[in-house]
Amino acid sequence: MKKTKKVRQSELIKKIEDNPFVTDDELAKFFDVSVQTIRLDRMELSIPELRERIKSVAEQTFEDEVRSLPIDEVIGEIIDVELDDYAISIFDVQKEHVFQRNSIARGHHLFAQANSLAVALINDDLALTAKAAIEFCKPVHSGQRVVSKARAVRTDGRRTTVEVTSSVGKEVVFKGEFEMYRSSEKGGE
Amino acid sequence: MKKTKKVRQSELIKKIEDNPFVTDDELAKFFDVSVQTIRLDRMELSIPELRERIKSVAEQTFEDEVRSLPIDEVIGEIIDVELDDYAISIFDVQKEHVFQRNSIARGHHLFAQANSLAVALINDDLALTAKAAIEFCKPVHSGQRVVSKARAVRTDGRRTTVEVTSSVGKEVVFKGEFEMYRSSEKGGE
DNA sequence: CTACTATTAGTACCAAGTGTTAGTATCGGA
DNA sequence: TCCGATACTAACACTTGGTACTAATAGTAG
Known part of the structure; x- marks a missing residue:
């Protein structure tokens, strides 16, 4: 028996949070639904596409202007x-x-x-x-x-x-x- | 007068290091050469394409998340x-x-x-x-x-x-x- | 003139999508 | 039982930012 939409979507969120590098195709195979369904799910949950996800992760490191160092990295x-x-x-x-x-x-x-x-x-x-x-x-x-x-x-x-x-x-x-x-x-x- | 290949390539390296998010197209416009030339340059310098660059930046951050430990006793x-x-x-x-x-x-x-x-x-x-x-x-x-x-x-x-x-x-x-x-x-x- | 380098152009193809429309399956209720 | 909503699948055209390859041209050195 397949999972319900709700269950799938909540698992999808976790899945993507866990590994933002996963493609729709991989997710489709994982949940045993069509790629389109995954896309619809992403739409509904407003999760951006793979490339955008990766980009935003990369931008964080690269463009983050805040301060030098997270405070917990300081000795003392x-x-x-x-x-x-x-x-x-x-x-x-x-x-x-x-x-x-x-x-x-x-x-x-x-x-x-x-x-x-x-x-x-x-x-x-x-x-x-x-x-x-x-x-x-x-x-x-x-x-x-x-x-x-x-x-x-x-x-x-x-x-x-x-x-x-x-x-x-x-x-x-x-x-x-x-x-x-x-x-x-x-x-x- | 256009820059020589050597000059352009060394500037290209800096340009990409400086901002890995730049596309071939933008670089082509910047150096006033064709996109193909930029691609050839990247080949010669073995600089990966935009997505791979972004991906590797993203991977670095992602892998290092949530980790910070006090220094150990045994140093080497x-x-x-x-x-x-x-x-x-x-x-x-x-x-x-x-x-x-x-x-x-x-x-x-x-x-x-x-x-x-x-x-x-x-x-x-x-x-x-x-x-x-x-x-x-x-x-x-x-x-x-x-x-x-x-x-x-x-x-x-x-x-x-x-x-x-x-x-x-x-x-x-x-x-x-x-x-x-x-x-x-x-x-x- | 020929050989060679640098550059440009164009084609076919790919991944990983978006956006849209259409069709099917299934279930719940009057 | 039929009606319609919800869920799912499929198909097609288009987008970005490329790869891989071939061919043509311009300029320059020997």
């Missing part, structure tokens, strides 16, 4: 940011971030905090780190809170230099100069 | 090490290591691989990174395998300089010079 928590100017984040060092032997935070976590802060600072949807010169000034231990401050010091075309200083209390634990590369020139999104 | 797998001399590790870039937007590996993962390799290289139970100068030479994408090679280039008291080069295939993607600090002088484990 950003507490203040003024794009292309400065940004601040905090990062609480936990047991999983330290060496078992000496409970000193592993360098790459401090680097990651600073690096993602530098990325988040750049007002562009494609920001990459080109170079960095960093210094680990003092060991950081489990339980400490690292406050990282980033400041864009100069921009030359697509390259922006960001200075990052991380501290625990008043003590500087990490310093870094990041040369960031952006996809378009400053302001010219 | 060490496959060879000669203490205080050299070390090699491999790191397979997965979806969770890249930016959702553009599928480029986030810098701190490459740093983490290199940094932990430098740490592992030092024949001491307290090895810390003091400074580092790093360079991200080429973007790394999901699915690629990064091979990192570290070599101790000089030791001065408690400080050892380690040079790390990471490659995907034959292409260098990351270079770094790490100044490592150890708790005791060389040989004193």
Whole structure:
């Protein structure tokens, strides 16, 4: 027994959401109805054709002008940011971030905090780190809170230099100069 | 005067990279040549047709949706090490290591691989990174395998300089010079 | 002049559709 | 039982943005 129209249509929605790359033909075979029926269903549900679906998915990535980075991709928590100017984040060092032997935070976590802060600072949807010169000034231990401050010091075309200083209390634990590369020139999104 | 074939083709590459949504027809008008010429150019440069371009852009975004994970403890797998001399590790870039937007590996993962390799290289139970100068030479994408090679280039008291080069295939993607600090002088484990 | 390259033109074909019209099947109700 | 609505299928013409191929032409170098 074939599914009813209602059932088919609601499954169709899921099917297409799940995989927008599916053609009417494939759907017709899947639901064992004619291609025309699928087309009618799409009409009724106002689901655009394959190419339009794909295009809109592609456009999202490509033309989305919003900000550099979804917030959940940042290591540490950003507490203040003024794009292309400065940004601040905090990062609480936990047991999983330290060496078992000496409970000193592993360098790459401090680097990651600073690096993602530098990325988040750049007002562009494609920001990459080109170079960095960093210094680990003092060991950081489990339980400490690292406050990282980033400041864009100069921009030359697509390259922006960001200075990052991380501290625990008043003590500087990490310093870094990041040369960031952006996809378009400053302001010219 | 029309541009030469070479000039046109190199501009064509940029044009399409800049906006993959452009049709042959638009390109033909832009360069004031026939559509066939544009097609021949694409053939020679093996640039896929509009739909394929859009599709691949869409596929990238779609595949990377809904994924974001905290960084792991194990950064790469060490496959060879000669203490205080050299070390090699491999790191397979997965979806969770890249930016959702553009599928480029986030810098701190490459740093983490290199940094932990430098740490592992030092024949001491307290090895810390003091400074580092790093360079991200080429973007790394999901699915690629990064091979990192570290070599101790000089030791001065408690400080050892380690040079790390990471490659995907034959292409260098990351270079770094790490100044490592150890708790005791060389040989004193 | 000939050989060769670059370019243009034209044809047939394809995928994955749209839009339209027409025909069939089936069920529910007066 | 017949009527009509709903669902489905079919057929045809047309669209976009191409591929693949062939043929013709213009210009230039040897």
